[in-house]
Amino acid sequence: MALKIMKLAITANSTVDTTPTVERFFNEPASTVVGAGTLTIAVGDFFTDTGAAATTLPALATDNSYFNVYVNGVLQMEDLLAYTSGGTGVGQLVITVPAGSTIEQNSPVVLVVTNFTPTSDTTIVT
Template sequence: MPIIKPFMTSLRFTATMGAGTGTGATFAIAATEFTTDTGDAATAFPSTFAYYNLYVNGVLQPGNASTITTTAITIPDGDAENAGTPVLVEFVIN
């Protein structure tokens, strides 16, 4: 019988593609460019989490479409998107 952790929560961070820097494979958006669900400025992404979901313009992206650290999310070729395109990163934490 699998052990189910008794507590799970999620944290969501929002920004726009215009907040990113770099081009092509090095395009990234710093964690400090995001806001939290409460509207506060983010300082860092969680260091431990079960998984994360990336939504670009409301569309869930494949798992290999980004990489993430506590300081930034890298979205290769994200600079090709319109600067106003919304980006949402959702972390599921257990």
């Protein structure tokens, strides 16, 4: 008999679901911020999709989340942003406004937080 590699006869089928939870928060700054400066928006200064005042900013799930910030409809660079989540009444978004840049009074600031809850199922048949 000729030599051959012996291997297991196994099949596997996997199903992976990524279930996103998207939360949006809105703010209109009460005054113009001229760079170099910062705009700090506390959780209580945001309102939600329903128009209600926000009471908490969601935690970011490790390796399964991200947040985006739009100022006047334009996506902002990550290095200009600092997001702090928290329980009721805690949390904030800080936007660093570089020299030569301005956030005008009443410009819409939109914070979008996306967390994923992945699940997987693998069936192995031998």
